[in-house]
Amino acid sequence: MIKEFREFAFKGNVMDLAVAVILAAAFGKVVNSLVEDVIMPPIGLLLGHVDFRELFLDLSRGGYPTLAAATAAGAPVIRYGVFLNTIITFVIVAFAVFLLVRQVNRWILKPGAGPKECAFCASMIPVKAKRCPHCTSQLAAA
Numbered sequence: 001m002i003k004e005f006r007e008f009a010f011k012g013n014v015m016d017l018a019v020a021v022i023l024a025a026a027f028g029k030v031v032n033s034l035v036e037d038v039i040m041p042p043i044g045l046l047l048g049h050v051d052f053r054e055l056f057l058d059l060s061r062g063g064y065p066t067l068a069a070a071t072a073a074g075a076p077v078i079r080y081g082v083f084l085n086t087i088i089t090f091v092i093v094a095f096a097v098f099l100l101v102r103q104v105n106r107w108i109l110k111p112g113a114g115p116k117e118c119a120f121c122a123s124m125i126p127v128k129a130k131r132c133p134h135c136t137s138q139l140a141a142a
Helices: 002-009 012-046 067-072 080-107
Strands: none
Touching: 012 080
């Protein structure tokens, strides 16, 4: 059983998945920094020196001036500024994944564009071939 597990764990697909998870975690941190440190400060400046991380709704109606004061007092708050940052982060990640998938789909062969099978010798041949390179039989026009 240990041998089977070792074979499974060190197959290419599992190792590729592990690398992808590690890269995704690092990419998430980069995107978080991009949103919080690069994108949101200019937006906050344009909207009147607003720090989105400090936007909150005080459910206890205690009149706390800052999120830190409300949190220190144990007041229930809705931190919608943090939520806005998270939404923007999600949109950036989703767009990056869209661009990646779009490029990969361009690289993948279209149906009918890949190799075809020779009807005489069953070997794979290029779709544009007019004669089989293995058995030299004449191929029907596509």
